[in-house]
Amino acid sequence: MLEEIKQTAEFIRARTGDFRPEVGIILGTGLGGFGDRIEANYTLDYHEIPDFPVSTVEGHKGRMIFGRVKGRRVVAMQGRFHYYEGYTMQQVTFPVRVMQQLGIGYLFVSNASGGINTSFRVGDLMVITDHINLMPNPLIGPNLSELGPRFPDMHNCYDRELIARATEIAEEEGIKLQYGVYVGGTGPTFETQAEYRYFKAIGGDAAGMSTVPEVIVARHMSIPVFGVSVITNCGLSDEAGDHEDVQRQGRKAGVRMELLFKRMIKSL
Ligand code: HPA
Numbered sequence: 001m002l003e004e005i006k007q008t009a010e011f012i013r014a015r016t017g018d019f020r021p022e023v024g025i026i027l028g029t030g031l032g033g034f035g036d037r038i039e040a041n042y043t044l045d046y047h048e049i050p051d052f053p054v055s056t057v058e059g060h061k062g063r064m065i066f067g068r069v070k071g072r073r074v075v076a077m078q079g080r081f082h083y084y085e086g087y088t089m090q091q092v093t094f095p096v097r098v099m100q101q102l103g104i105g106y107l108f109v110s111n112a113s114g115g116i117n118t119s120f121r122v123g124d125l126m127v128i129t130d131h132i133n134l135m136p137n138p139l140i141g142p143n144l145s146e147l148g149p150r151f152p153d154m155h156n157c158y159d160r161e162l163i164a165r166a167t168e169i170a171e172e173e174g175i176k177l178q179y180g181v182y183v184g185g186t187g188p189t190f191e192t193q194a195e196y197r198y199f200k201a202i203g204g205d206a207a208g209m210s211t212v213p214e215v216i217v218a219r220h221m222s223i224p225v226f227g228v229s230v231i232t233n234c235g236l237s238d239e240a241g242d243h244e245d246v247q248r249q250g251r252k253a254g255v256r257m258e259l260l261f262k263r264m265i266k267s268l
Helices: 002-015 089-102 160-173 193-201 212-220 243-267
Strands: 023-027 039-045 063-069 072-078 106-115 125-133 177-184 206-208 225-234
Touching: 002 039, 002 089, 023 089, 063 243, 072 089, 072 243, 089 212, 106 125, 106 212, 106 243, 125 160, 125 212, 125 243, 160 177, 160 225, 160 243, 177 212, 177 225, 193 206, 206 225, 212 225, 225 243
Parallel strands: 023 072, 023 106, 106 225, 125 177, 177 206
Antiparallel strands: 039 063, 063 072, 106 206, 125 225
């Protein structure tokens, strides 16, 4: 596994003129538009990259963009891998391992989710303050001790300083933020009404099918994480979840998320 990670990083370095990204960004459903507006130096489709899975979900483009955001060197993943697509947790999190080898010092993650906090509205941006993992843990198996400890601490999983900075920037820009706990389930079904109630009862504010594996692996390697979730539907309402709605709401809220990410990246 470590060998594959290193080989893939080596391949990417060779293809990107030794571009050393400072920040990794993962763009979720409907949020890929940000990637199109990065001043790109290099772009690699996932299918060109050895040992990378290929994203199968509509609305996910499937490429890595190496470029600059407000002068900072970034690598953005336009499209991610989900457990429900049939990949192993090692495959889902492989890109984060590779980004760490390329040199990232921060990971910014984004996703679309169903709000279960009844004060949330469709289109809200929720800063992820913590998560509850209801998927298999991606660190199950032999520990890659060169990268991190067997029993990683998960306090401050979503970096408190970065959250405080987001609050300041959002106030300056007039962006409304919600804050909450993201519950990561496997999908691909949206939750039943009883499951949304259960997620709420155990302390969740939003339900999704991604992000948690990547964040666990980033924290295993001590990379500070900042995460934002776009609330694309309200789980406890009577309306059915729908992937097209999720994509549309993602695109709309993505404009605000992009502004927040850009200003945060500039401030690092
Ligand atoms: N549940 C799970 N994942 C989601 C949802 C949801 O309601 N909305 C967007 N992604």
